[in-house]
Amino acid sequence: LDRARGPTGSSRIRPERRTGVSARRGFELRGYLSGAFQTGQDGLYALAPYRPGRIPLVLVHGTASSPARWAELANEIEGDPTLNSRYQVWLFLYNTGNPILYSASLLRQALLGAAAELDPEGRDPALHQMVVIGHSQGGLLTRLVATDFGDRQWKHVSNTPLDELEVKPETRELLRKVMYFEAVPGVKRVIFIATPHRGSFLAAQRLGALAARLVTMPLRLAGAGADLLLNRDALTERAVAGRLPTSVDNMNPSSPFVSGLAETWVAPGVVANSIIAVDADGPPWPGKNDGVVAYDSAHVEGVESELVVHSSHSTQGTPATIEEVRRILRLHVEAD
Numbered sequence: 001l002d003r004a005r006g007p008t009g010s011s012r013i014r015p016e017r018r019t020g021v022s023a024r025r026g027f028e029l030r031g032y033l034s035g036a037f038q039t040g041q042d043g044l045y046a047l048a049p050y051r052p053g054r055i056p057l058v059l060v061h062g063t064a065s066s067p068a069r070w071a072e073l074a075n076e077i078e079g080d081p082t083l084n085s086r087y088q089v090w091l092f093l094y095n096t097g098n099p100i101l102y103s104a105s106l107l108r109q110a111l112l113g114a115a116a117e118l119d120p121e122g123r124d125p126a127l128h129q130m131v132v133i134g135h136s137q138g139g140l141l142t143r144l145v146a147t148d149f150g151d152r153q154w155k156h157v158s159n160t161p162l163d164e165l166e167v168k169p170e171t172r173e174l175l176r177k178v179m180y181f182e183a184v185p186g187v188k189r190v191i192f193i194a195t196p197h198r199g200s201f202l203a204a205q206r207l208g209a210l211a212a213r214l215v216t217m218p219l220r221l222a223g224a225g226a227d228l229l230l231n232r233d234a235l236t237e238r239a240v241a242g243r244l245p246t247s248v249d250n251m252n253p254s255s256p257f258v259s260g261l262a263e264t265w266v267a268p269g270v271v272a273n274s275i276i277a278v279d280a281d282g283p284p285w286p287g288k289n290d291g292v293v294a295y296d297s298a299h300v301e302g303v304e305s306e307l308v309v310h311s312s313h314s315t316q317g318t319p320a321t322i323e324e325v326r327r328i329l330r331l332h333v334e335a336d
Contacts, residue, residue, distance in 0.1 A: 003084060041080065044110040047089045050118045055126045055333070060273055061108065062136025062194075064249060069135070071282045073325060082265060083326065085291035086333045087131075087300040090114075096137060100250045101153065101178045102259060103137075104144035108144075111145060123210045131189045131332055133325065135316045136293065139195025139281055145184045146266040150196070154179045158254035160234040172229040174220070183267035189332050191325060193316050198259065198297035199253030201289070253297070265302055273328050274298065274306045277315040284307070308315035 044058075044330075045067070057077065059070045070091065077083045092110065094103045115127045134142030154162060162175055196203075225244035228235070236256065250257040266272050276289035276298040286296040292313040299306065305328070309320040310325055 032263045036305050040217065040269065042110040042113055043093045043106055044114055045080070045091045045093065047091070051088050051128050052119070052124045055086060056090050056114075056130045057087045057118075057329070058090045058092060058130060058132040059110065060092045060094075060132065060134040060138035060141050061096075061252075062134075062138045063096045065096065065135070065138075067314060068095055068185070069314070073157075073322050076322050076326065077329070080326065083329055083333075087223050090139075092141075094141075097246050097248070098221065099178075099245055100140050100247050101144070103247070105178050105181065106140045106182060107141050108145050108184050108319075111186065113185055120316045125167060128186045129188050129332070130184075130186045131191065131329065132187055133191040133193065134195060135193040136313065137251065139192040140197070140251075140261070142190045142192065143195070143261070143266065146187045146270045146272075147264050148182045148267050149264055151180065153257070153260035156260045158231075159236065160231070164232060165228070165231045167224075167227045167231065169198045171224045174224050175228070183270065187270060189271045189273070189328075189329060192272065192274045192298070192300075192303075193321060194275070194293050194298060194313050195252055196293045196297045197300050198295050199255065199258045200297065201253070202292055203251040204253055233248060271332075272300075272303045272315065274300060274303045275315070275321050275324055276306065276308045277311040277313055277321075279310055279312045280309070281310075 001099070003103055015230055059067065059074070060068050068096075074089050074091075077087060077089060092107055094106060095322070096103070111130065118124070119127050132142045132145060133142065157179070162172060162179070167175075228244075245255065245257070249255060252258070276285070276295055277293075278285055278288045278295055279290050280288045282288055285299075288295050290311065290313040294309070306322075308316065309315055309324070309326045311318050311321065315321045
């Protein structure tokens, strides 16, 4: 679905047949294993043609997943007269095995590019009230489009200034774009769903290490990684692994990425909300998890609200999570 053309007729996402589920899972697995999997355009799609005055609601899926996982939520929003009149749903598709900082840079470029393309004169205030919702790894991308990062991430990779490394100009430019960035101005609210802010315990296990080794990086990233490793003496000990980190490597609780993320929070003027899944009875919640992410990792200070739902990790389509998202979206338009 193209953000310029949109679909003809109804934009409602229809439930999949069994064969459709199998095809979707194959598609999602290829999107994880192949770093060069074709996402089309810039990865950003709309359920309907651009509608000035309606706030973009950007949905970002998690690891080995796809925009299809948002079907229930998207249908509920489009079926709600109040929310449907105020929001337009956009979906972001990306290669989920790639480094998280790289995927986040693509999401930032896509959002900035969409605003420039759709409203070059800046006349639509709705494009400056964007809401981005991310599930799991998608929540980390969501956090990174709303954060002024500075040099916090780079110093966990190297003690040498980027400009002093002996790398190709294209490598330096890619590293600068990925490591140094500011929040997207139009993003005013982010919602984290089952997001591993402090990493996932699965990523630290043997299965996580195996999953990381199965990922094939796109040539652009592989070349930059080889170029960077020629400066091995300038890299921190934790950054030297003989290859570029995958998204699973990034989500290891002991990774440099998690350390750098812990030193940042969303930019001033951005409101954050959190929905955390726990597949256990409670409270108390500390020490419990959803099978992938522990409560202690998903819990962060500084959010406007936190709701714990009884669910496994794939909670984005459950009634409790959807209802909380609807509540937050109503608050957002009331505050507009």
